[in-house]
Amino acid sequence: MAAYAGDPSHAPDWYANIVSVHWKTPPPVALGSRMDFEARFLGRRLSYTYEVVELEPGQRLVMRTADGPFPMETTYTWESVPGGTRMGLRNRGTPSGFAKVAGPVMAKAMKSAMTKDLARLSDRLQHR
Numbered sequence: 001m002a003a004y005a006g007d008p009s010h011a012p013d014w015y016a017n018i019v020s021v022h023w024k025t026p027p028p029v030a031l032g033s034r035m036d037f038e039a040r041f042l043g044r045r046l047s048y049t050y051e052v053v054e055l056e057p058g059q060r061l062v063m064r065t066a067d068g069p070f071p072m073e074t075t076y077t078w079e080s081v082p083g084g085t086r087m088g089l090r091n092r093g094t095p096s097g098f099a100k101v102a103g104p105v106m107a108k109a110m111k112s113a114m115t116k117d118l119a120r121l122s123d124r125l126q127h128r
Contacts, residue, residue, distance in 0.1 A: 002085065049066040051066045075088070
């Protein structure tokens with residue numbers, strides 16, 4: 001699970017809002033890797049660059065935006081549990097401009113989207 005979900009190249013496969021990912025540094029994921037993400041969220045097109053700031057292969061991956069509409073951090077964690085792997089996903093950000101005004105709506109929409117994205121990821125992994 002960690003090898004698939006922790007590879008940004010797969011993000012468009014299971015994140016409904018991620019349109020594309022383009023590597024600025026050569027894959028695979030390493031500390032300092034940078035990728036340009038393009039997303040659609042709440043009817044807006046967003047472009048931002050993530051940088052890998054923490055990496056413990058198979059256990060933890062933390063990416064922060066290096067540039068984009070607002071500072072954001074995404075953390076993935078993986079833990080072995082009986083019968084499989086538990087994955088954690090957390091997004092934190094400091095909205096500004098439109099995003100700050102729409103904060104409460106964005107938070108609800110992001111939570112709903114993440115729930116659906118994790119279900120899509122589970123489905124993809126079960127059928128691989």
